[in-house]
Amino acid sequence: xxxxxxxxxxxxxxxxxxxxxxxxxxxxxxxxxxxxxxxxxxxxxxxxxxxxxxxxxxxxxxxxxxxxxxxxxxxxxxxxxxxxxxxxxxxxxxxxxxxxxxxxxxxxxxxxxxxxxxxxxxxxxxxxxxxxxxxxxxxxxxxxxxxxxxxxxxxxxxxxxxxxxxxxxxxxxxxxxxxxxxxxxxxxxxxxxxxxxxxxxxxxxxxxxxxx
Numbered sequence: 001x002x003x004x005x006x007x008x009x010x011x012x013x014x015x016x017x018x019x020x021x022x023x024x025x026x027x028x029x030x031x032x033x034x035x036x037x038x039x040x041x042x043x044x045x046x047x048x049x050x051x052x053x054x055x056x057x058x059x060x061x062x063x064x065x066x067x068x069x070x071x072x073x074x075x076x077x078x079x080x081x082x083x084x085x086x087x088x089x090x091x092x093x094x095x096x097x098x099x100x101x102x103x104x105x106x107x108x109x110x111x112x113x114x115x116x117x118x119x120x121x122x123x124x125x126x127x128x129x130x131x132x133x134x135x136x137x138x139x140x141x142x143x144x145x146x147x148x149x150x151x152x153x154x155x156x157x158x159x160x161x162x163x164x165x166x167x168x169x170x171x172x173x174x175x176x177x178x179x180x181x182x183x184x185x186x187x188x189x190x191x192x193x194x195x196x197x198x199x200x201x202x203x204x205x206x207x208x209x210x211x212x
């Protein structure tokens with residue numbers, strides 16, 4: 001079993017995590033032998049937060065309740081409030097989780113938070129374009145490890161820019177190994193292109209993976 005923690009904070013960018021949380025919560029396209037996934041929303045407190053889209057979310061748990069082992073996943077969405085010192089605790093947790101072999105995914109504004117605490121100084125990563133992290137994080141020294149793409153997986157660190165939510169989701173689903181590979185590829189191509197052929201390929205692949 002893996003526990004996937006989604007860190008929630010005020011101004012959370014709803015769209016960046018939507019593809020991923022929908023699939024992890026529903027499990028609708030999981031292969032038959034997929035590991036059990038528990039999805040939890042975690043906050044610096046259990047007080048409700050309000051997303052950028054105006055959705056009110058109540059965290060399931062606090063940072064201190066995160067299970068720290070190699071099977072845990074911590075997802076850090078984009079938001080306009082990452083500079084608030086209250087988030088320092090989850091960034092330290094991200095450091096420790098990476099060292100234990102757990103997975104950390106960060107997208108958009110959350111990549112600036114990782115850069116601020118040095119996590120991106122020696123790991124391949126991406127963000128909202130070349131120069132973005134230099135602009136917002138003066139102490140950032142990871143320029144040589146920057147990869148100019150929508151989303152990038154460097155082993156257990158998976159980063160993305162604000163337009164890379166779909167590819168970010170694919171990388172994380174791939175790491176969790178909950179989809180059959182051909183089902184995941186068809187899923188990604190369908191949502192990337194909207195072409196019906198990928199929808200039918202996805203449904204066929206999912207059906208095969210769930211009947212084996």
